[in-house]
Amino acid sequence: MSNKFNEYQQLWEQSVKKTNERFPERKEKFMNHSDIEIDRLYLPKEEETKTDYVEKIGFPGQYPYTRGIQPSMYRNRFWTMRQYAGFGSAKETNKRFRYLLEQGQTGLSVAFDLPTQIGYDSDDPMAEGEVGKVGVAIDSLEDMEILFDQIPLDKVSTSMTINAPASVLLCMYIAVAEKQGVPKEKITGTIQNDILKEYIARGTYIYPPKPSMRLITNIFEYCATHVPKFNTISISGYHIREAGSTAVQEVAFTLANGMAYVDAAIESGLKVDEFAPRLAFFFNAHNNFFEEIAKFRAARRIWAKVMKERYKATDERSLRLRFHTQTGGSTLTAQQPDNNIVRVALQALAAVLGGTQSLHTNSRDEALALPTEESARIALRTQQIIAHESGVADTVDPLGGSYYVEQLTDDIEKEVQKYLDRIEEMGGAVQAVEDGYMQREIHQAAYEMQKKIESKENIIVGMNEFTVDEPFQGELLKVDEQLEIDQVARVQSIRENRDEANVQNCLNALRKACQNEKENLMPLILDAVKAYATVGEICNVMRDEFGEYTGA
Amino acid sequence: MERKIRVLIAKPGLDGHDRGALVIAQALRDYGMEVIYTGLRQSATQIVQAAIQEDVDVIGLSSLSGGHKALFPKVVELLKEKGAEDIPVIGGGVIPDEDIEFLLESGVNKVFTPGSSTKDIAKYIEALIRGGQNE
Numbered sequence: 001m002s003n004k005f006n007e008y009q010q011l012w013e014q015s016v017k018k019t020n021e022r023f024p025e026r027k028e029k030f031m032n033h034s035d036i037e038i039d040r041l042y043l044p045k046e047e048e049t050k051t052d053y054v055e056k057i058g059f060p061g062q063y064p065y066t067r068g069i070q071p072s073m074y075r076n077r078f079w080t081m082r083q084y085a086g087f088g089s090a091k092e093t094n095k096r097f098r099y100l101l102e103q104g105q106t107g108l109s110v111a112f113d114l115p116t117q118i119g120y121d122s123d124d125p126m127a128e129g130e131v132g133k134v135g136v137a138i139d140s141l142e143d144m145e146i147l148f149d150q151i152p153l154d155k156v157s158t159s160m161t162i163n164a165p166a167s168v169l170l171c172m173y174i175a176v177a178e179k180q181g182v183p184k185e186k187i188t189g190t191i192q193n194d195i196l197k198e199y200i201a202r203g204t205y206i207y208p209p210k211p212s213m214r215l216i217t218n219i220f221e222y223c224a225t226h227v228p229k230f231n232t233i234s235i236s237g238y239h240i241r242e243a244g245s246t247a248v249q250e251v252a253f254t255l256a257n258g259m260a261y262v263d264a265a266i267e268s269g270l271k272v273d274e275f276a277p278r279l280a281f282f283f284n285a286h287n288n289f290f291e292e293i294a295k296f297r298a299a300r301r302i303w304a305k306v307m308k309e310r311y312k313a314t315d316e317r318s319l320r321l322r323f324h325t326q327t328g329g330s331t332l333t334a335q336q337p338d339n340n341i342v343r344v345a346l347q348a349l350a351a352v353l354g355g356t357q358s359l360h361t362n363s364r365d366e367a368l369a370l371p372t373e374e375s376a377r378i379a380l381r382t383q384q385i386i387a388h389e390s391g392v393a394d395t396v397d398p399l400g401g402s403y404y405v406e407q408l409t410d411d412i413e414k415e416v417q418k419y420l421d422r423i424e425e426m427g428g429a430v431q432a433v434e435d436g437y438m439q440r441e442i443h444q445a446a447y448e449m450q451k452k453i454e455s456k457e458n459i460i461v462g463m464n465e466f467t468v469d470e471p472f473q474g475e476l477l478k479v480d481e482q483l484e485i486d487q488v489a490r491v492q493s494i495r496e497n498r499d500e501a502n503v504q505n506c507l508n509a510l511r512k513a514c515q516n517e518k519e520n521l522m523p524l525i526l527d528a529v530k531a532y533a534t535v536g537e538i539c540n541v542m543r544d545e546f547g548e549y550t551g552a
Numbered sequence: 553m554e555r556k557i558r559v560l561i562a563k564p565g566l567d568g569h570d571r572g573a574l575v576i577a578q579a580l581r582d583y584g585m586e587v588i589y590t591g592l593r594q595s596a597t598q599i600v601q602a603a604i605q606e607d608v609d610v611i612g613l614s615s616l617s618g619g620h621k622a623l624f625p626k627v628v629e630l631l632k633e634k635g636a637e638d639i640p641v642i643g644g645g646v647i648p649d650e651d652i653e654f655l656l657e658s659g660v661n662k663v664f665t666p667g668s669s670t671k672d673i674a675k676y677i678e679a680l681i682r683g684g685q686n687e
Binding site for chain 2: 114115126130243446447450454463464471472
């Protein structure tokens, strides 16, 4: 670079030195949460040419997709505003869904209660106290019909946070669509279906890894032919991050899990380009603004390279990492909850600047309870303000070319690669999960973070600094305790009013199919669901056949 | 030498959020206590059984799923049934203020909400078990 550049750089360095002698910098070293050191200033790189740009960063919509997966991104269409919602009964949740759609939300996202997510009916003793608490209780197809009442499934796309019983809930969704006259080839949406992160961080597993991976590849295979527009998995870093990981770990463990699913599908006989275009991802957006933006950009670049170089995918859609983002639940404080609105706005902005395809913004009161209708509305409005008022969506990847963001993208890629290499050495993600490796890494990061908060090395505004001594006065959402009693009665009445012989036939057929590893379980689960067999009954058949996972 | 304080950290119900439970378990260990962590999805019966078997001084329950009002009092009741009501129960998680009173009335000794420092929790337990050494 020119002599003039060097001359000015030296001048600047001298003035920094002088200033720092009088006013030392706030910290000796500035580190982000991934332990990457942040420089004082980022500068253009001497050697970078236009050829380097094309190889490393590229144009939007072109390999390696650093700047985004579409050629003109939000200039065509904003991201999908998709708020995760669900509580109590199907009827109540249907009401909230219709409210959110009326308010301008553009996609649905179903939160199921824990018994549904772990494959227990509402009247199972294991379900006691948890029915309808963190999401909607779904026992049978009837609940699902009520959940989507008056919601046209040919127009609305639906994301379902469901993992171990993903096949069952997807079949219920297919059955409801068919009843509405919408063929399964036309429905759009996503099932989470990511069991590995359940073992690592989220905890709603049922079966051991091997049969769980079979169920997942059964879904890939079935949907490739019959439900071609559905995303068959949403490989999730979100919960890994919530469990306490760093940004680098979030990307590394998620992509390692993604590779494990690709391996499993190929091993089951599928061709990579048959299923890879339907893989979707799900990331978190925390507070460290530029770290988060760089994280999304790095994740896209790494995945594109992995798919192209390692798996030899040729369909461009297989190379594109499409992702949903949710703002960081664990960054919300119970103290001065209105401050969370600001946190969510910053996190959401980072997701948009990182090129997300869809976004959920958390509500201010979620460190205390499920959101009230008012809080949920503010969260949605936050996205709408970013989209319609801030102007950030008017150009593609506005931070591309920022010396800092590009360097940080490179740094994160490098650190992620180290983890990917280590996991590969261990024998891949399934092995690493079974050994508890990722769990330990995350726990250690979580503990370090907690210590930094308690020592005030990390300031959390309103919690460990700038506190007030005022209890929270606002309103909170309460799930009616009567609901569990009503839902238990409902599932029992379903069992009394269906063709029991048909149900038993379906369940027996499913049991047999479980014993034949080569058979795809999806058509049998679909039959059972249509006969009004319950989530618990179907999952219990598979529990009997596959056994239960009990931890690493 | 005085016996170390023994703590059972338990996750009742189906909630899978164990970050808080794990962090507190480790912090209490670093503070000098012996901590047994039950893992996820424990029924009240399993928790009480483990507490008695392991001869713990205190039980810490964690729930972030909203199930605390049903799940925490059940542990307290079962302890009574088994004649182990001398083991105090403390709780934590996503718990609204208005539920705290109910939990305290149901026999839970103390509820720690998000933002509590692990040191405060350790000190509380120490005072509860050793008695009177803290203000």
